[in-house]
Amino acid sequence: MAAFWRRKAQRLARADGSRKGALDPGAAAVVRLLNGRAPFCTTSSCSGRLVLAQGGGAAMAALEKATGDVVLKFEPFVLHVLCEELRDAQLLHSVAVDSGFRNSGITVGKGGKIMMAVRSTHCLEVPLSHKGKLMVSEEYIEFLIHVANQKMEENIRRIDRFHRSLELALKPAAGASSPPPGQAETHRPVYRRRRKRRAEPERDAHAAPEGPGEEPEPESDTESSLGIFADMTI
Structure with missing residues (x-):
């Protein structure tokens, strides 16, 4: 499809628009695997974000000085x-x-543009203060940080499973590079019916994207996000 090849060429030729200016290490293997296959082109990715206040005492000191709303947030891996x-x-x-x-x-x-979004509900968002007023205890903040770290560890395990499963699913296409527009592809991955999933300790809701529109494509495609940042006004 000419339109797809044009979009893929434009996307891969575009400079990295993230603040870091490079692939997020946690998502790099998956992104490179997909972009190396003819029928795929990644448009945005993030391996996961963890909003943390450093240390127990330091966290409480920062929260006590906050004048706005403070939220502890974990966002899992996302890929478009x-x-x-x-x-x-x-x-x-x-x-x-x-x-x-x-x-x-x-x-x-529109125009038959097909987007696949990899997402989960494995997230966390908890208000800590409101209009400068602390709403939780130091002990609870420490507990939330522990929970957020556990979620990040599980997130990394899921990314690894996704990468390994992709390698197996795309194995028929191994060694085949992306042909130029108009050239037939000799090896294509085949869609197979999924086997019944084994029960996991935590179950996420399975839902389709909301609304009939296309999935938005963030400009900061591959921003490194395994570091620490805080959404707070101090």
Whole structure:
């Protein structure tokens, strides 16, 4: 499809628009694997974000000086992939759901643009203060940080499962580089029906993306996000 190849060429030729200016290390292996296959092109990715206040005492001191709202937040891995055909998106969807990203979904936009979003509900968002007033105890903040760190560890395990499963699912296409527009592709991944999932300790809701529109494509595609940052006004 000429439109897909044009979009892929433009996307891969574009300079990295993130503040870091490079791939997020946690998502790099998955991004490179997909971009190396003919029917896929990643448009944005983030391996996960953890909003933390450093240390117990230091955290409380910062919160006590806050004049606005402070929120502790963890956001899991997210990836948006432009796909050449619907069967390509279906393959990614199957692998993503089996890897624990059960809020993943497919959208088809104007002109037949097919986007696959890898997402999960494995997140955390807890208000700590409101208009400068601390709403929780130091002990509770320490507990939340522990929970957030556990979620990040599980997030990393899911990314690893997704990467390994992708390698297996795309194995028929191994060694085949992206052909130029108009050239037939000799090896394509095949969409297979997913096997029944084994029960996991934590279950996420499986839902399609909201609304009929296309998945938005953030400009900061590959911002490094395993570090620490804080959404607070002090």
